[in-house]
Amino acid sequence: MYPDTVSSLMPVLIKAYNDTKPKKPLPRARLHDLRHLHATTLLLAGVPVHVVAARLGHSDPAITLRVYAHVISEQMASAADVFANAIKAA
DSSP states (O other), X not given: OOHHHHHHHHHHHHHHHHTTOOSXXXXXXXXXXXHHHHHHHHHHTTOOHHXXXXXXXXXXXXXXXXXXXXXXXXXXXXXXXXXXXXXXXX
């Protein structure tokens, strides 16, 4: 199967779903958007960057760090909150 085959199916599948008149229709999305969603979800769940990089096929986790720096920044803020709460409790 060619990658273009799967990519071209995305709008067809989304339209078919939205034609059923769901309460929340799916937005326009490319197959590549699902890749970003997958990576972002894993990073926000605390999966280590090197593991996410391997799943995405990145040869170097630095690539993943550059592309998803905004997600990692959110995690850093969350880690700071956890630390601050731990200090207050001590």
